[in-house]
Amino acid sequence: MRMLVGRNKTESKTSDFKNRFQSIAGFGSMLKPQVRRMVRRLLWCTGGVVLALNVGIIGLSASAMAQANSANNQTKVGAASVVPASSQETYLGNDLKTCALCHEKEVKSFLNDSPMAEQSDPNTPMGMEGSDRVCEVCHGPSREHAMYSGSGKRPPPPVVFGRNAPTSAKKQNEVCLTCHTDSNHIHWAGSPHQFAGLSCASCHTVHGKDLTLSKRTVAKVCFACHTDIRADAHKAYSHPILEGEVTCISCHNPHGGSGGPHQLRYLSINETCYSCHADKRGPFLYEHPPVEEKCTTCHNPHGTSFAFMLRRPVPFLCQQCHMAPWHISQVYGPNSLASGAAAPQLLGRGCLNCHSHIHGSNDPNGGRWLH
């Protein structure tokens, strides 16, 4: 029996989104009408420019693709370098030893520590078909850099990697993304890390041990910027992030995620949580709406000071949304703790002493999540 109870607001209230976004007038309701008009025009113009550009792009794509394919064939696997050169004379060629004269530490660590040094793997810079340029596969033609004999500052190679390197992050990343094209990197373009101007080398180390490859050290890389998460991870109740049992990349894909929020590996917060906590998925006979929406409504998965990683202590967390007569709206103060007659809503599991099936219930009597 599909019973109609009340009106279906999902159906009745979805229709105006398109108009809402297209007209976009409402976004700045706090602004004066003139300003709103101006902003609206600006956005329209920007959108128009982008649209026009891409219509043109698509129209021309067929011929351009052919050119691009040709270019790619020269610069990707099968060629000697992913960095184009103006002439072959600018390359040093097969000369790892020359590089090692000055960069011995980097060359040694690359060969000893980096998976990208595998000559037997046709996907690595060392193993790609026809590769005979070794360091220059990634750093570009470096004859001028290596053979410089002038008195001034030695010119750098065309591509230098690192967060503070002279080469722009965009150019660095283009080199890496020439080969790293698997599904993990599909959403890199436009991802928060890409838009923030980070380079691959901001997190990864090629010449040395890459901390992102070990579950015991990957969090250290993330914490360098996400300092608030590091503080959360040290709190009394957290996922075992510091222990390396659950790592940042167990849930997140820093290369752009799945396309969903927060660069998560799955398309939503709940789907990510369900990958380990599938018992919470349901669908239950009796749903608890905030559970269905976002686990993070009540939990902070990075850690909190309260049991079950709840954002705030019970019963006060529950009272942020529930204010019904009797015990639900009751004040629970510290005086009762001292008197030794505290309410059960305050001690132990608080409201969950009784409403324990709070993620949803499949019991026919479970409408209030008691059973």
Next chain:
Amino acid sequence: MRQQVSVFKRMIVLAALMAVPVAFGQSAPSVTAGKQGKKVTNPMVAFSPAPQSQTSGAMATKSDPKDPSNTAEKKDENPVRGKVYVGMGHLNQNSYKFGEWTGITGSGWQPLLNLKVGQWPNWNSNNPNYWMVSGTDVTLPSRFLKAEVGSMGNYSLSVTERGIPHYEYENALTPYSLVDGNYLQLPAHFGGLDTSSDSAWEQSVNNHLNPNLHDVNLKTQRDITRVQYRVALGHDWSFIAQFRHDHKNGNLDFGSVLAQSGGNPHSALLPIPIDYNINQIRLQGNYHKNQLAMAFAYYGSFYMDDLHSYRWDSAYLTPSGWNPAAGYENGGMGQAATPPDNTFNQMLFTGSWGMPLAHTEVNWDAAYGEEKQSQALLPYTINPNLQVTQPLPVINPNMNVDVSQADFRLVSNPISRLQILASYRYHNHADKSPIYSFYTILADASNQSTTPFYNLPYSYIRRNAKLKLAYELPNRFRPYVGFQFKQYTRSDVEVGETQEDLYQAGFNWTPIGLLDMRLTLDYGKRHGTGYMNSYRYQLENYGIYNPAGDLNAQDPANYALWSNDPLLRIYTFANRTKKDGHFSINIVPTNAITVGLDAIYQYDNYQDSTLGLLSEKQQTYTVEMGYDPTARFGFDTYATYQRINENQAGIAINPGYNQALAFDFKNLWALSGREPVYTAGLDFDVKKINVGLPRPVDIKLNASYAYASDTLDMNTGSGSDVAPAAGTFPNITTHLAHVGITGNYQATDRMGLQLGVIQETYWSNNWHFTGVQPGTLGPDDSVIQLGLTSPNYSIWWITFGLQYRFGPMGGHRAISGYNEVP
């Protein structure tokens, strides 16, 4: 024993997989050199990589690896190689909290084993075949084992087995014992708790409860087995198949209500059993050619609970006011359902296309999935004294939810310095489950209700559109602006639709080699459609929404039509102003020194709310420094101060369903919470210290400190119900101090001796548990507790062991495709 058998089975699987490459005459696998976890409870304190000098491969002699004459390093047969660490650890006292996630919880000696063995190529080998077996924490519940065989660039097949223990509480107290897998039984002579008066309660606790308490440890163990196969199919295609099996068992504390008379529950925290399995499958085909990449995938998740319900004996005598028809004089039994078995099947299509002009790329996701469950319902009651006049409307409920999701993102650089990002995200959670009428029996102790209660599905649609523009000015100064529009449409809740406008601005400034400065600012406004108080409550209880019930709550005919105070605004729907900011600067004055400052500010203000959550603010400030003057010495240190503030308010409505009371601000209470959190850490490395031994010693020191203290201030109106509650709660405090030192002495090229010492002190205080004994809560609102306490410990964890390397030296690196995480 069962766990040991399970581990044994898995070892056999791993051994079988190891046999595969041997049978096929393969050679050698991978390795990530052992890495040192920073924290604390990491038992692998002694498993550090060998000194660089010992791992020098071809370049140690500066030979030219591309020189054809250098044939010594080029082999078609990859040699067997590896390293094994064998050691012992000693913990000086029992502590569940110290070993919460590792299983190192009992005082005494603990064997330790790490290993990496196999055949894998040197960097300049021509043989791409490899196999490897690696393991960390092999002897602990937190073990990680992986066996992999493959050919680089062609295929890989791996089996991973890992354990994740969770040791929650030791020495909990309960009168219940688990029998028959899901029945929590009281001792036969248990006399029952008398709730008729304070003195009767106290007497029955002393006579019946306390003498029957026994210890129970609350812990779970999750064992995960994962099989993954990757293969390249020609130049453009690849295929990935993953299977993951989770098995979790153990017990956890869970509230279980039996009987409710006049709103006074009779509950018990039970150590209920946990025993479930999750199987997940992912099959994915990938295509990549030129600027087009696509992935087609199927994902399936199958949850199976071995226990579909649990039962427990009543610990109570018949409460005062209890309907005599409910029986349970001196006994009785309750039953509750566990989460239902469920399935989720999803198809995904993901891709990106780099358009050849104007440096434009689009990427997208499209996914459709279906969540289902049809677990047979339990009967209304197992109390034989209660008459069930209305049968269950259905045995198998057939609940199902369609989940449709799509993302589209366009990134364009129409001119080299300008980046435009436009994206749109859609998420539709359409709950298509049927609605039934249930005539409930509340908590197994009331007569069956004569009015129906409806299970109400919950659906929502999320939409998010974003436009951002960034422009790079000279000297790598890159400001940006952005705008996001978020819309949330929900079915059958207080607010049908909310919309949020979010304005963004900021910059990145990364002048070459000197500093890295970033600023992001977000300002958002959220508003919703009209607030219909108690909307969902009315639909569940009456099948219809009646606004009059909200407005005329004093009318006895309608007084039960509202639930929440009309002044409450549920914060997930409430109007909100959001202000977020993040500023960071990293200065690199010399190659050896890095100094960083970081400030994060997040503020949500529910400015139109009178009751409920009113505001929350979080500020985090960090200062960091790194100093690496030489390859032999370096340290990193940081200190973070975080402050969390929250404000909320309520009105005590007692006795209930009286709208006049709902607006009576004499009964207002306001809670403000503030939690300062201090975190600091230090990593200190000194290599090649000469201590008079034939070879030098490497030493690592890491230290961390964390302190959090949550304070709650309760302020109240003058009402007699609320005024006595004013005051400040005791702080909820945790304090962690950790120091770990590791020494590594490489006695020979192949053999290293390692010693590790960890001293860790943890102290906590939480008024939820402090002083709460199993019989503390009663007699009016009775909940038998588990006697939990806030953990405190001060431990020494000392490890020593020997690491031995065999096979050729060098090349102990990760192999391509092999990754220890996730």
